[in-house]
Amino acid sequence: METLQGAASTHRYLNVAFVGEHASGKSTVAGHLMKLLSPSIRLKSTFGDDKVSQKFIYAALFDKLRTEREQGLTITFHEGYAQSDKTKFQFTDCPGYPKYFKNLIRGIQGAQVAVFVIDVNGACLEEYKDYVQDQLIACFHGGVRNLVVCVNRMDHRDVNWQREQYDEVAKGFKEMALKVGFKDDKIKAIIPISGWEGDNLTKISDRMKWYEGPTLLQALEQIEVNFPKEQNEKPFIMAIKARHKIGGIGTVACGVVLQGTVRPDMELYIEANGLRTVVRTIEAHYESIQEGKPGMSIGLALKNISRNDLRAGDVLTEITGPGGKVIQRRALSITATVVVVRNPFKNGIKKGICVITDLHTNHSAVKLEQLLEKRDKRSGKRIQADPEKVETGDALTCTITLPKTFSYNRTPFQCKTFKEFPSLGRFLVRDSAQIIGVGIINQIQYPQPR
Numbered sequence: 001m002e003t004l005q006g007a008a009s010t011h012r013y014l015n016v017a018f019v020g021e022h023a024s025g026k027s028t029v030a031g032h033l034m035k036l037l038s039p040s041i042r043l044k045s046t047f048g049d050d051k052v053s054q055k056f057i058y059a060a061l062f063d064k065l066r067t068e069r070e071q072g073l074t075i076t077f078h079e080g081y082a083q084s085d086k087t088k089f090q091f092t093d094c095p096g097y098p099k100y101f102k103n104l105i106r107g108i109q110g111a112q113v114a115v116f117v118i119d120v121n122g123a124c125l126e127e128y129k130d131y132v133q134d135q136l137i138a139c140f141h142g143g144v145r146n147l148v149v150c151v152n153r154m155d156h157r158d159v160n161w162q163r164e165q166y167d168e169v170a171k172g173f174k175e176m177a178l179k180v181g182f183k184d185d186k187i188k189a190i191i192p193i194s195g196w197e198g199d200n201l202t203k204i205s206d207r208m209k210w211y212e213g214p215t216l217l218q219a220l221e222q223i224e225v226n227f228p229k230e231q232n233e234k235p236f237i238m239a240i241k242a243r244h245k246i247g248g249i250g251t252v253a254c255g256v257v258l259q260g261t262v263r264p265d266m267e268l269y270i271e272a273n274g275l276r277t278v279v280r281t282i283e284a285h286y287e288s289i290q291e292g293k294p295g296m297s298i299g300l301a302l303k304n305i306s307r308n309d310l311r312a313g314d315v316l317t318e319i320t321g322p323g324g325k326v327i328q329r330r331a332l333s334i335t336a337t338v339v340v341v342r343n344p345f346k347n348g349i350k351k352g353i354c355v356i357t358d359l360h361t362n363h364s365a366v367k368l369e370q371l372l373e374k375r376d377k378r379s380g381k382r383i384q385a386d387p388e389k390v391e392t393g394d395a396l397t398c399t400i401t402l403p404k405t406f407s408y409n410r411t412p413f414q415c416k417t418f419k420e421f422p423s424l425g426r427f428l429v430r431d432s433a434q435i436i437g438v439g440i441i442n443q444i445q446y447p448q449p450r
């Protein structure tokens with residue numbers, strides 16, 4: 001096992017996602033922490049002709065879109081970088097508004113720890129309960145196993161730095177996280193903070209003497225993330241989170257390394273459309289690096305392709321076959337086991353319904369083609385063959401058809417069976433802003449070779 005470390009760096013890398021219910025203060029906490037770690041960052045009170053309202057001054061470090069600043073809410077995920085004595089942090093500020101849940105799902109991919117910023121007023125246990133539970137499921141099923149919880153707005157005049165309300169919210173949230181599957185020892189800390197005033201972010205606050213620590217920074221520093229070394233030697237695979245065209249550099253694919261090591265001049269192909277490309281340069285944390293390893297969030301400058309050839313949700317794979325041959329395989333359908341966590345349909349979940357799957361960084365509309373078996377959620381024992389419908393709490397084996405027509409003759413998503421490659425073999429089943437179930441892929445059906 002090894003920790004993630006850049007070749008030229010003595011720091012380790014840590015990828016942190018900020019999540020939580022709407023308007024709990026995620027962007028403010030992320031922005032304030034970044035400002036405390038990098039005092040040279042300037043807080044902007046204007047962007048061109050736009051004035052930033054004083055109360056969004058920290059949030060504006062992350063909320064970079066004009067509409068986000070105007071409305072004071074995050075729409076898509078944004079990244080920021082900072083470093084402490086031993087860690088280089090990548091902070092990903094995710095949206096909390098339920099309508100933008102899909103952007104949160106993409107934002108948390110590759111994170112090693114989720115910082116849950118929840119409001120001390122307890123909205124995460126009442127108004128946003130289902131939604132916060134969905135965020136927990138998305139983190140857990142997406143492979144984010146470490147949690148740091150920040151109970152925010154301790155400065156609020158009704159709370160006035162006292163512990164009663166903090167205790168209540170902390171207890172309720174912990175119960176919810178344990179129920180979703182998080183291990184007690186992976187909930188690293190539940191910290192009372194004020195994102196706005198900065199209490200307990202990097203220094204212990206003397207306004208809450210009843211809390212002994214750790215601070216948010218200490219809690220993040222204590223998290224150890226190790227990656228199995230044998231993953232380094234396998235063929236390189238990266239899931240794309242975002243694509244850019246940058247002047248002087250060209251097409252850049254940003255994403256998370258799922259397996260293997262990437263180096264400059266490596267030949268890759270885009271599985272979705274079979275196009276080939278070559279790595280020009282690699283960047284992490286605004287620094288040029290020579291090797292990208294599993295778990296790292298990197299940017300690859302690519303030769304011979306344009307920005308439009310890539311899509312967030314695609315997968316880049318190393319060309320390894322004999323003679324560097326690329327075989328583009330279009331999956332027709334998958335057989336999967338899905339545990340239903342919620343049933344939003346009046347008549348139950350039946351065959352033929354259209355749902356959205358979130359597989360790593362990919363979102364696709366798919367059809368539930370056939371319900372094969374209803375199984376016991378815990379033992380996996382078959383309860384019923386060919387069920388007509390399933391309800392909340394059932395486990396279901398089903399076939400899911402993938403859409404056939406796509407521009408550029410693309411495959412909708414690149415997947416593997418869960419057994420073969422867990423991170424490309426598990427997915428969420430969603431209906432707009434709510435999770436219906438969590439699934440794993442058992443089998444993939446490809447067309448017969450002609």
Ligand SMILES: Nc1nc2c(ncn2[C@@H]2O[C@H](COP(=O)(O)OP(=O)(O)OP(=O)(O)O)[C@@H](O)[C@H]2O)c(=O)[nH]1
Pocket residue numbers: 021022023024025026027028029055056059072073074075094095096097152153154155156193194195196197
């Ligand atoms: N009093 C007080 N206000 C805060 C604190 N943290 C954030 N706020 C205010 O809460 C409002 C929302 O903050 P944001 O950081 O935009 O919240 P968010 O969670 O990023 O919101 P979404 O991304 O839209 O879900 C802003 O007006 C902040 O100034 C805090 O600790 N105390």
Ligand SMILES: [Mg+2]
Pocket residue numbers: 026027028059063073074093094095096
């Ligand atoms: Mg925000």
